[in-house]
Amino acid sequence: MNRELYLDPKELKIFRTKQxxxxxxxxxxxxxxxxxxxxxxxxxxxxxxxxxxxxxxMRLTILPVDKQYKLLWPWDWQWSNYKDLLFGIKxxxxxxxxxxxxxPMHFHLMFRNTVLVGLITTAGTIILxxxxxxxxxxxxxxxxDLVFSIFLMTMMIPGEIYVVGNYYTFSSLGWTHxxxxxxxxxxxxxxxxxxxFYTFFLRQTFRQIPNELYLAAKVDGTTDFKYLWKIMVPIAxxxxxxxxxxxMIGVWNAFxxxxxxxxASNSTPDNYHLLVSNGLFEGLKNAIDSSGERAILNLQMAGxxxxxxxxxxxxxxxxxxxxxxxxxxxxxG
Amino acid sequence: MVEFKKDGWRAAxxxxxxxxxxxxxxxxxxxxxxxxxxxxxxxxxxKAISHGxxxxxRWITGGTFIKVGIANFKSVLTxxxxxxxxxxxxxxxxxxxxxxxxxxxxxxxxxNSIKKFQGFYQTVFFLPYVTNTIALGMVFATLxxxxxxxxxxxxxxxxxxxxxxxxFTGTTDVTLVTALTVLTAYTVWNGLAFKIIVFLSGLQNIDxxxxxxxxxxxxxxxxxxxxITVPLLSPMILYITITSFIxxxxxxxxxxxxxxxxxxxxxxxxxxxxTVVGYIYxxxxxxxxxxxxxxxxSLILFFIILIITVLQLQISKKRxxx
Numbered sequence: 001m002n003r004e005l006y007l008d009p010k011e012l013k014i015f016r017t018k019q020x021x022x023x024x025x026x027x028x029x030x031x032x033x034x035x036x037x038x039x040x041x042x043x044x045x046x047x048x049x050x051x052x053x054x055x056x057x058m059r060l061t062i063l064p065v066d067k068q069y070k071l072l073w074p075w076d077w078q079w080s081n082y083k084d085l086l087f088g089i090k091x092x093x094x095x096x097x098x099x100x101x102x103x104p105m106h107f108h109l110m111f112r113n114t115v116l117v118g119l120i121t122t123a124g125t126i127i128l129x130x131x132x133x134x135x136x137x138x139x140x141x142x143x144x145d146l147v148f149s150i151f152l153m154t155m156m157i158p159g160e161i162y163v164v165g166n167y168y169t170f171s172s173l174g175w176t177h178x179x180x181x182x183x184x185x186x187x188x189x190x191x192x193x194x195x196x197f198y199t200f201f202l203r204q205t206f207r208q209i210p211n212e213l214y215l216a217a218k219v220d221g222t223t224d225f226k227y228l229w230k231i232m233v234p235i236a237x238x239x240x241x242x243x244x245x246x247x248m249i250g251v252w253n254a255f256x257x258x259x260x261x262x263x264a265s266n267s268t269p270d271n272y273h274l275l276v277s278n279g280l281f282e283g284l285k286n287a288i289d290s291s292g293e294r295a296i297l298n299l300q301m302a303g304x305x306x307x308x309x310x311x312x313x314x315x316x317x318x319x320x321x322x323x324x325x326x327x328x329x330x331x332x333g
Numbered sequence: 334m335v336e337f338k339k340d341g342w343r344a345a346x347x348x349x350x351x352x353x354x355x356x357x358x359x360x361x362x363x364x365x366x367x368x369x370x371x372x373x374x375x376x377x378x379x380k381a382i383s384h385g386x387x388x389x390x391r392w393i394t395g396g397t398f399i400k401v402g403i404a405n406f407k408s409v410l411t412x413x414x415x416x417x418x419x420x421x422x423x424x425x426x427x428x429x430x431x432x433x434x435x436x437x438x439x440x441x442x443x444x445n446s447i448k449k450f451q452g453f454y455q456t457v458f459f460l461p462y463v464t465n466t467i468a469l470g471m472v473f474a475t476l477x478x479x480x481x482x483x484x485x486x487x488x489x490x491x492x493x494x495x496x497x498x499x500x501f502t503g504t505t506d507v508t509l510v511t512a513l514t515v516l517t518a519y520t521v522w523n524g525l526a527f528k529i530i531v532f533l534s535g536l537q538n539i540d541x542x543x544x545x546x547x548x549x550x551x552x553x554x555x556x557x558x559x560x561i562t563v564p565l566l567s568p569m570i571l572y573i574t575i576t577s578f579i580x581x582x583x584x585x586x587x588x589x590x591x592x593x594x595x596x597x598x599x600x601x602x603x604x605x606x607x608t609v610v611g612y613i614y615x616x617x618x619x620x621x622x623x624x625x626x627x628x629x630x631s632l633i634l635f636f637i638i639l640i641i642t643v644l645q646l647q648i649s650k651k652r653x654x655x
Contacts, residue, residue, distance in 0.1 A: 022554070023447075026443050026446070026447065027447070029439065029440075029443060030440065030443050030444070030447070030454050033436070033440055033458070033525075034454055034457045034458065036522065037457055037458055037460060037461060037522065037525065037526075038457055038460070039476070039483070040469060040472045040473065040476065040522065041460065041472075043472065043475065043476060043483055044468075044469075044472045044475075047475060055481050056480075056481060058480065058481065058486060058491050059486070060483075060486045060487060127350070128350050128351045128354060129351075131346075131347040131348070131350060131351065132347065132348055132350075132351035134347055135343075135344045135347035135348045139340035139343055139344040139347065140340050140344075141340055141341045141344040141345075142341065144344070147348070147352075151355070154355070154359050154360070154363075156639070157363060157635060158579075158583060158631070158634060158635055158638060159583075160583065160610055160613050160614075160631045160634060161362065161363055161366045161628075161631045161632070161635060162358065162359060162362045162363065163362075163613075163614070163617075163631075164362065164365075164366050164369075164613065164617055164624075164627050164628050164631050165361065165362020165363060165364075165365040165366045165628075166358055166362050167617055168362075168365065168624065169357075169358075169361065169362065169365075190354070190357075190358060191358040193354050193358075194350075194351050194353075194354030194355045194358060194359065196355070196359075199351065224340075224343055249463050252465065253463075253465050253466060255466060255467055255586045255589075256585065256586060256614070260614065260617075276465070277465060277466070277467045277468075277586075278467070280465075280467055280468060280471075281467050281589070281590070281593075281595075284471070284593065285593065285594070285595055297475050297478060297481055300471055300475060301471075301472065301475060303468070303471075304465075304468035304469070304471050304472055305468075307465050307467070307468040308464060308465060308468045308469065311463050311464060311465060312460070312463075314463070315459075315460075315462065315463045319459075322462070322463065323530065326527070326530050326531065326534070
């Protein structure tokens with residue numbers, strides 16, 4: 001930029017050309033990568049409102065079209081795919097029961113279970129985390145650093161080891177694959193309530209609160225609990241909000257543990273304990289009776305959209321808070 | 334330093350709930366896993382007990398075993414499938430980790446140096462940050478579908494089997510290479526956002542003076558990148574490399590999601606892309622008896638990750654500037 005001042009006209013021309021080529025290449029690279037990132041979202045949403053014949057037509061259509069390959073207006077798109085997803089497509093009403101071309105997927109139940117499990121896990125996590133972070137950041141007791149380093153050490157151990165052990169714990173209680181909603185909820189929530197990572201995260205924030213506040217509160221005769229509740233928690237509210245959001249997203253995306261402990265094979269609506277991730281997976285896997293040739297890719301994409309769009313909305317609304325967690329550690333590996 | 338009076342009691346009250354939960358759901362499972370791994374023929378639930386006699390079995394909380402030994406580790410290490418899983422996992426790591434780190438770094442540096450549309454690009458690149466592994470895995474499965482997938486339509490390769498596709502004889506056309514390609518495309522896509530965010534925040538913390546000094550010396554772009562940006566970003570690069578390494582080593586859900594069969598491969602070859610974590614869960618879920626094997630395999634996974642993390646830290650000691 002400033003270099004231009006020192007160059008003679010000929011060099012300047014070469015320099016400028018080089019710069020333009022560089023900029024163009026850079027934008028080209030960024031655009032290609034942006035397309036790579038964007039296409040899965042785009043294709044998911046567009047496919048979810050296409051008719052089956054269009055999916056099977058093997059022709060590239062950027063937007064839903066009619067049979068003459070004319071673009072359709074958004075209100076003419078196949079929104080009924082979402083209805084089919086939720087209520088299923090019937091083949092015939094037989095004597096033994098309904099035969100399905102596509103079995104209904106119980107999204108309302110998945111959402112209910114996920115929100116319930118998410119709220120319980122998050123509430124438990126928040127209470128435990130606030131108390132523990134307070135102890136580690138403000139209280140003075142023997143072995144504080146030792147206990148904290150033991151806590152931190154567990155973060156290095158891969159989650160698979162806990163899964164092996166916890167699966168056994170809950171199986172021996174008879175809570176896995178149980179038909180009792182509360183036993184399943186216990187199985188899905190309890191292992192994730194105590195979180196070392198969030199404790200560490202909140203402790204960092206608590207430590208930034210000046211000691212003088214604590215001492216002033218002490219002079220005024222405030223109890224520790226009241227100080228924690230009335231002063232520290234409000235000051236750290238941004239971090240606590242981040243923990244709440246990350247914890248809810250974690251439950252929304254939990255797949256391994258729910259699919260190990262919930263009953264997927266014989267889930268009737270009144271006995272349905274799947275969360276969104278494994279509910280989506282199992283629902284689509286079992287959606288078609290025989291390995292029918294019918295392309296259900298549009299319904300599959302409608303299902304993926306149902307799970308993805310809430311996440312994107314949360315991401316845009318709470319971007320500020322979600323990004324706070326990044327600097328500490330990612331929510332994915 | 335302000336002297337506090339001792340708060341032992343208060344600390345005990347504040348910490349008890351957390352410690353209780355961690356003891357039951359974190360420490361207890363770890364201890365259990367380690368113990369089970371060293372119990373030969375450990376059977377969960379206790380199979381000898383159910384037959385009314387102990388036979389040669391001994392009783393331990395939750396199950397029975399024959400003797401203390403290393404039979405579980407032997408069984409893992411002599412299992413062909415474990416080596417397939419380890420090979421697949423290693424392939425996933427070797428292919429996807431460098432790709433994500435390099436592309437992520439490239440995008441972050443690029444984003445940091447442009448002014449026009451920066452916000453727009455940033456929004457797009459951050460989009461996959463909180464996505465659901467299963468849902469988006471299914472999207473990638475759709476994109477690479479044999480007959481109806483966008484990729485095959487665009488490149489006019491309809492019928493090409495990436496991750497699904499069976500022949501009349503019931504075998505599959507899908508090969509390890511095609512399946513791994515799809516998985517890599519997905520893994521990179523899935524991991525980019527986090528890497529870009531971390532790199533960008535690192536780049537924004539680099540003092541502008543270095544770049545001004547380089548400009549005065551009329552250093553080339555590549556020189557600036559390799560002599561200023563990379564060294565000053567090296568702690569972030571190390572952090573990202575280690576975390577993505579660990580993440581890739583634990584690949585599981587993404588494999589399950591792209592195949593959609595509930596297994597690690599297309600129909601006809603269920604174990605094509607089985608990973609170490611998949612191997613562990615299989616031993617837990619279907620067997621019942623080889624529970625000790627699952628525990629042993631999870632310990633092996635832990636040690637592999639530990640060793641490679643330590644190695645990375647050692648190597649980086651010379652190269653990372655703090």
